[in-house]
Amino acid sequence: MSLSQSFFAERFGVTERDLETYLGDALSAGGDYADLYFEYLATTSIGIDEQIVKSATEGVTLGVGVRVISGDRTGYAYSDDLTPEKIRKAAKVAACIAKGPASIVKTGFELAQRHDLYPMVKAPNELGLAERVELVKRADQAARAYDPRVFQVQATYADNLRQVMVATSDGRLSVDRQPMARMSVMVLARDGDGPPQHGYSGGGGRVTLDFFLNEKTPEYFAREAARQAIVQLGAIDAPAGETTVVLGPGWPGILLHEAVGHGLEADFNRKNTSAFSGRIGQQVASPLCTVIDDGTIGSRRGSLNVDDEGVPTRKNVLIENGILRNYMQDQLSSRVMKSTPSGNGRRESYQHIPMPRMTNTYMLAGQSDPEEIVRSVSKGLYCATFGGGQVDITSGNFVFSATESYLIEDGKLTRPVRGASLIGNGPEALKYVSMVGNDLKLDEGIGICGKEGQSVPVGVGIPTVKIDRMTVGGTNA
Amino acid sequence: MTELEKIAAGAVERALKSGATDAECTISEGEEFSSNVRMGDLATVKEAGSRGAGIRVLVGQRTGSSYTSDLSREGIEKMVAAALELAKITSEDPYAGLPEREDLGQISGDLQLYDDSIARMEADWKVEQARQAEKVALAFDPRISNSEGASFDSHLSGRVFANSRGFVGSYRTSSCGLSVVPVAKENGSMERDYWFTSARTASKLESPELVGRRAAERAIRRLNARKVATQKAPIIFEPRTARALLGDIFDAVNGSAVYRHASFLAGKLGEKIASDALTVIDDPTLPGLFGTCPFDDEGVASRRTMVIENGVLKSYLLNTYSGRKLGLKSTGSAARGITGNAGVGPGNFFTPAGTKTPEQLIAGIRSGLYVTELIGGGGNAVTGDYSSGAAGLWIENGELAYPVSEITIAGNLKQMLMDIEHVGSDLEFRGSIASPTLLIREMTISGQ
Numbered sequence: 001m002s003l004s005q006s007f008f009a010e011r012f013g014v015t016e017r018d019l020e021t022y023l024g025d026a027l028s029a030g031g032d033y034a035d036l037y038f039e040y041l042a043t044t045s046i047g048i049d050e051q052i053v054k055s056a057t058e059g060v061t062l063g064v065g066v067r068v069i070s071g072d073r074t075g076y077a078y079s080d081d082l083t084p085e086k087i088r089k090a091a092k093v094a095a096c097i098a099k100g101p102a103s104i105v106k107t108g109f110e111l112a113q114r115h116d117l118y119p120m121v122k123a124p125n126e127l128g129l130a131e132r133v134e135l136v137k138r139a140d141q142a143a144r145a146y147d148p149r150v151f152q153v154q155a156t157y158a159d160n161l162r163q164v165m166v167a168t169s170d171g172r173l174s175v176d177r178q179p180m181a182r183m184s185v186m187v188l189a190r191d192g193d194g195p196p197q198h199g200y201s202g203g204g205g206r207v208t209l210d211f212f213l214n215e216k217t218p219e220y221f222a223r224e225a226a227r228q229a230i231v232q233l234g235a236i237d238a239p240a241g242e243t244t245v246v247l248g249p250g251w252p253g254i255l256l257h258e259a260v261g262h263g264l265e266a267d268f269n270r271k272n273t274s275a276f277s278g279r280i281g282q283q284v285a286s287p288l289c290t291v292i293d294d295g296t297i298g299s300r301r302g303s304l305n306v307d308d309e310g311v312p313t314r315k316n317v318l319i320e321n322g323i324l325r326n327y328m329q330d331q332l333s334s335r336v337m338k339s340t341p342s343g344n345g346r347r348e349s350y351q352h353i354p355m356p357r358m359t360n361t362y363m364l365a366g367q368s369d370p371e372e373i374v375r376s377v378s379k380g381l382y383c384a385t386f387g388g389g390q391v392d393i394t395s396g397n398f399v400f401s402a403t404e405s406y407l408i409e410d411g412k413l414t415r416p417v418r419g420a421s422l423i424g425n426g427p428e429a430l431k432y433v434s435m436v437g438n439d440l441k442l443d444e445g446i447g448i449c450g451k452e453g454q455s456v457p458v459g460v461g462i463p464t465v466k467i468d469r470m471t472v473g474g475t476n477a
Numbered sequence: 478m479t480e481l482e483k484i485a486a487g488a489v490e491r492a493l494k495s496g497a498t499d500a501e502c503t504i505s506e507g508e509e510f511s512s513n514v515r516m517g518d519l520a521t522v523k524e525a526g527s528r529g530a531g532i533r534v535l536v537g538q539r540t541g542s543s544y545t546s547d548l549s550r551e552g553i554e555k556m557v558a559a560a561l562e563l564a565k566i567t568s569e570d571p572y573a574g575l576p577e578r579e580d581l582g583q584i585s586g587d588l589q590l591y592d593d594s595i596a597r598m599e600a601d602w603k604v605e606q607a608r609q610a611e612k613v614a615l616a617f618d619p620r621i622s623n624s625e626g627a628s629f630d631s632h633l634s635g636r637v638f639a640n641s642r643g644f645v646g647s648y649r650t651s652s653c654g655l656s657v658v659p660v661a662k663e664n665g666s667m668e669r670d671y672w673f674t675s676a677r678t679a680s681k682l683e684s685p686e687l688v689g690r691r692a693a694e695r696a697i698r699r700l701n702a703r704k705v706a707t708q709k710a711p712i713i714f715e716p717r718t719a720r721a722l723l724g725d726i727f728d729a730v731n732g733s734a735v736y737r738h739a740s741f742l743a744g745k746l747g748e749k750i751a752s753d754a755l756t757v758i759d760d761p762t763l764p765g766l767f768g769t770c771p772f773d774d775e776g777v778a779s780r781r782t783m784v785i786e787n788g789v790l791k792s793y794l795l796n797t798y799s800g801r802k803l804g805l806k807s808t809g810s811a812a813r814g815i816t817g818n819a820g821v822g823p824g825n826f827f828t829p830a831g832t833k834t835p836e837q838l839i840a841g842i843r844s845g846l847y848v849t850e851l852i853g854g855g856g857n858a859v860t861g862d863y864s865s866g867a868a869g870l871w872i873e874n875g876e877l878a879y880p881v882s883e884i885t886i887a888g889n890l891k892q893m894l895m896d897i898e899h900v901g902s903d904l905e906f907r908g909s910i911a912s913p914t915l916l917i918r919e920m921t922i923s924g925q
Contacts, residue, residue: 041773046566046616049737049738052569053566053568054567054568054570055542055567055817055818056540056541056563056566057541057542057543057544057563057566057816058543058544058559058560058563059531059543059544059545060544060545060555061529061544061773062543062546062547063527065547072520073518073520073522074520075522075523075526076521076522076524077523078525080529080546090525093524093525094568096522097519101772111739114868129563129566133567152737152739152740154737168593188737188738188739190738195860196739196859196860197859197860198739198860214891238887240707240885240887240923241707241923241924241925242707242923242925258853271623271625273623273624273625273660273667273669309867320908330916342526351525351527353523363829388853389853390852390853390866391852392669392852392868394625394660394667394668395667395702395868395882397852397866397883398853398866399852399853399854399855399865399885401854401864401865403852415751418860418862419857419862419864420864420885420887421853421854421864421865421866421885422885423852423853423866423883423884423885423923424883443619470887471704471883471884471885471923471924471925472919473854473865473866473884473885473887473923474887474923475864475865475887475888475889475921476921477708477709477921477923
C-alpha cells in the first residue's frame with residue numbers, strides 16, 4: 001500500500017509533501033529525529049446486565065502526535081484537528097525541546113516493511129450491530145444455564161478499528177489497520193442466601209466478530225466465568241506464608257510480565273533504575289526458563305504489524321536458559337544505549353509519548369508432564385487463574401493476584417481457596433523454578449498493561465511451572 | 478451561553494428532533510502541560526489540548542450512546558445519528574431515564590476550582606520547580622545517586638453538560654502538581670520512593686525543597702529491608718495507603734455494585750458495619766479540592782452525604798439509576814467520561830481527622846507493621862476478602878525500627894472495618910479520596 005492509497009490520504013488528503021512540511025517544522029529548532037503518529041480510532045461496545053441490554057456505545061477519535069528527540073530529550077505535542085495549520089502548530093510546539101538551527105528532514109519516504117498478522121475480510125464496524133447484541137445475549141443465557149446458583153451476569157462485547165500512520169524524519173513511512181475485539185463475562189453465584197462469589201472470564205485479540213462465532217464462542221467464556229464463581233462457593237481461606245507454588249498454563253504467565261517483563265524495558269535500564277540494570281549475561285532465572293517477547297504471533301492481542309514508532313515487531317529473546325539476553329527497546333532508549341529498536345515502541349494513543357512496552361510475553365515449554373509436576377508437590381498451592389499484578393521496578397518486588405487456586409496435598413489438588421496475592425522478587429523468583437511443563441499455552445486475550453498512565457493491550461503465556469518458594473498472602477497463618 | 482454550551486444544547490435539541498424522547502450531552506476540553514527533569518537535565522516537555530463530545534439518548538426506555546472528537550456541525554450530527562441507531566438495538570429498561578427535573582441543579586458560590594495563575598505559569602518556571610525538587614532529593618544523602626526524575630504538570634479543563642430536561646451547566650478546573658522519584662542504593666539494596674504535591678492553584682503547592690526532601694527520606698528509609706515472619710499483628714496505614722483502604726470502602730458503597738448484590742455492604746443500611754472510630758463522608762461541596770464540583774455528571778446538584786457515621790452505614794453513593802433500583806434518591810454521585818450510562822464516582826470521599834497524632838498511634842504498638850506502600854491486590858468488594866502486597870516499617874516497642882518488604886497483608890474488609898481502633902489527626906486532601914492514618918487491630922502478614 002502506498003501513502004496515496006492509505007486511510008489518511010483518502011480521508012484527509014494527507015500528502016508526502018505535507019508530511020515533509022510537518023517534520024520540517026518539528027525539526028525547525030534542531031534535534032536528531034522527529035516523527036508523526038496519525039491515529040483514527042473507531043470503537044463499539046455493547047453490554048448486557050440483569051438480562052437487559054443496557055448499553056450500546058460507539059465513538060470516533062482522531063488526532064496526530066508530533067515528537068522531537070534531541071539527545072535524550074523529548075518534545076511532544078498533539079492535535080485532534082488534522083488541518084495543516086493545527087498540525088504545524090503542534091510541530092512547532094514540539095520543536096521547542098531543541099535549541100539550535102534547523103535539522104534536515106530527508107525528502108521522500110520509503111514504505112517500511114511490516115507483517116500481515118491480522119488480515120481482515122471485513123472491518124469490525126462493517127458488521128451488523130444486531131449480531132453483536134446476539135453475542136452478549138448468548139453469554140448471559142449460557143452463564144445462567146450453567147448452574148442455578150448463578151444469579152447475576154454482566155457481559156460486554158467491545159471492538160475497535162485503529163488506523164495508524166507513522167512518518168519519520170529519517171524517511172520511514174508505515175501504515176497499518178489494527179482491529180481489536182474482546183468479550184468479557186462477569187458472574188455472581190450464591191448458595192441460597194449465602195454470600196455471593198465472583199467469576200470472570202474473557203478473551204479476544206486482533207480479530208473481528210467472526211472469531212466469537214466460530215472459534216471462541218460467548219458460551220465458552222460464559223461457562224468459564226460461571227465455573228469460577230461456583231468453584232469459589234466452596235473455597236476455604238488461602239494459606240499465609242512461603243510455600244511451593246504451581247502455576248497452571250496460560251494466563252498465569254502474568255508472572256513473567258510482572259517478575260521480569262517490566263524490569264527488562266529499556267527505559268528503566270537506560271536510567272539504571274531497574275533491578276535488572278547491568279545484568280545482561282547474568283543468571284536471573286533457573287536454566288529451565290527461556291522467556292520470549294513476541295509481537296509477531298498472528299491475531300494475538302499484543303501483536304502488531306509495526307509498533308507505534310513504525311518499526312516491524314520481532315520475536316525477542318529476553319531470558320535464554322536462565323541467562324538475561326536482551327532488553328526491550330524503543331527509538332529513544334535504543335539511541336541513547338546505542339542499540340537498535342526491537343519493535344517494542346508503543347503508546348496508548350496519539351496523545352501519548354511512546355515507551356518500551358511488552359507485546360506477548362511467554363515462557364517456552366519444558367519437558368515435564370503437567371500431572372507429574374503436581375504429583376511432585378507434597379504441600380503447596382496450585383494457581384489456575386489470576387486477576388492482575390503490579391511490580392516495583394527498582395526493588396524488583398512484584399505481586400500478582402490469584403483468583404482461582406487449590407491446595408496441593410500429597411501430590412493432589414484438594415480444596416479450592418479464596419483469592420490471595422502472591423509476592424516475590426523479580427531477579428530471584430524465577431531461580432526457584434524447578435520444573436517446566438510441556439504444555440505452553442497463551443492466554444485468552446484480555447490483558448491490559450498500565451505504565452506511567454498509559455494502557456496498552458498485551459498477551460502472556462506460560463506452561464505449567466513449579467516454583468519451589470513463593471510467598472502467598474492468605475489469612476490462614 | 479458559551480460556545481461549548483451552545484454545541485451541547487444544540488446536540489440535545491437535534492437528538493429530540495431526530496426521535497429521541499430524552500437526551501444528555503457532555504463536552505470536555507482540556508489543555509495539558511507536562512515536563513520531566515532527570516539528573517538535572519530536561520528530559521521531556523509535552524504540551525497540547527483536545528476536546529471531545531458525547532451524547533446519550535433515550536428512545537422510550539431504550540438507550541444509545543456515542544462520542545466524537547469532531548465538534549464540527551457535521552461531527553455532532555453524525556454522533557447524534559449513531560446514538561439513535563444504537564438505541565434501536567438495546568432493551569427496554571424500566572429504570573432507565575434522566576433525573577427528575579426537581580433533582581437537577583447546581584450549587585452556587587465560588588468552589589475555587591479554577592485559578593488563572595495556572596494558565597499564566599511560564600514553562601521555564603515549571604521546569605525549574607521540577608529541577609529544584611530533584612536537586613534537593615539528590616543532595617539529601619550520598620546514598621541517593623540516581624533518580625527516575627522529577628515532573629511538573631499542569632492542566633486546565635472545562636466540562637459542559639446539557640440535557641433535555643432544561644439543564645445547561647459548565648465549569649472549569651485548573652490543577653498543577655510536582656513530584657519526584659529518587660532512587661536510593663546501598664549494599665546491593667536499591668529502592669525508590671516518591672513524594673508529590675498538587676493543588677488547584679500554584680500558591681497551595683508544597684515547596685520543591687519539601688517535596689525533594691520528603692521523597693529522599695522515604696527512599697532512604699526503605700533501604701536494606703527485611704522480610705518478617707508470617708504472623709498476625711496490628712497494622713497502621715499511613716495516609717498514602719489508608720487512602721487505598723478508603724477506596725475499597727468506596728467500591729463497597731458504590732450504588733452500582735450494591736443493587737447487583739456485588740458488595741458485601743448490600744442490604745446493610747442502618748447497620749453497624751465498622752468500629753465506632755470510623756466515620757466516612759462524601760462531600761463534593763468543599764471548596765478547592767479534587768473531588769469538588771457544582772453538579773454531578775447527570776446534572777444533579779452536589780451535596781454532602783454521611784456514608785458511615787460512628788460505624789453505622791448511613792447511605793450508599795448513588796446516581797439516578799442505582800437510586801431507582803434501590804428505591805432511593807440520587808446522592809449526586811453520577812460519574813462518567815463523556816458518554817454512556819453514568820456510573821458512580823466519589824466527590825471528596827474521606828474520613829474526618831481523629832485526635833491522636835501518627836506518632837501517638839505508633840507509640841501504642843509493641844510489635845506491628847507501619848504500611849507505607851501497597852502493591853497489587855487489594856479488596857474484593859463482593860466478598861470483602863482483602864490481600865495486598867505491602868512494604869513499610871516494622872514497629873518495635875512503640876518506635877519505627879526497620880524497613881520491611883516483600884510481604885503481604887490479608888484479612889476481610891468486614892472484619893477490618895470492625896477492627897479500626899484509631900483514626901489519626903493527619904487528614905490531608907491529596908486526591909478525591911483521602912484518609913488520615915488508620916490503625917487496624919490485627920491482620921495476617923505473610924512473609925518468611
